[in-house]
Amino acid sequence: MHIEGDFERDGAVCVRGLFDADAMTEAEAAVEANLDDLSELAKRASPDDDGAFVEDFCSWNRLDAVARFALRPEPAEVVGRLTGSSAVRLYHDHMLTKEPGTKQRTPWHQDQPYYNVSGSMNASMWLPIDPVPREHSLQLIAGSHREPWYLPRTFLDDQARWFPEGSLLELPDFDADPERWQVLTWALEPGDAVFFHFAIVHGAPGAGVGRRRVLSVRYLGDDMTFAPRPWSTSPPFPGLERELDAGDPMAHPLFPVLWRNDATSA
16 A cells, blocks of 8 residues: 555545455445445436436445445545544445546535535545546545635536525636646556545546446544534435534444544553
């Protein structure tokens, strides 16, 4: 395993060789099981005339194949080391598949405004099942995890569904100011993964001629707490506000601890 980048400075790193061939077989089985049995949270994020960009969320507690991979401790340990956390919990799994020929770009956005958690010690793992050339890989704006929240909009019709219009800053035109905004992106082989902060601005091109199956898993570190929102979060966790109060640690069966630092827990 080799880490490229500086998580604290940039908000994202590439971890080379995190998973071996057996683990990647398990990851592929998780994605295919999810594609074969989509949940009610699944959505198509591309127009009907443009390939297929399919997403689904929170399948680990309904599909054994997803659970076997999502509950692995290795990536949680990486998150612990990157964030300095003594323990790391699962937040949720997220499957993203762009079939060959899908032109739909994943627009620039931050994940944090969609979520029902607060804190800074967190990371998402973006793990492609298929080789991803640099020109079709995840793109991240270095250092943008330290910027304000930008207004989240729906990917297909650009609607402000989570926050009212004008309540947050609009996304800058990152492409128009390359001197200010450094774009991080890596060519990835199976076993490589990108880890990034919930608040970093990121996006992705279409799939090109190859299939691009990705299993993304989100993790919560020491300072992450429950932050109920007056709108439906993505993904939703219905009823959680009846079990946790605002500011509570995420100590709940939906968010199991995957890794503990033995040195700090001894």
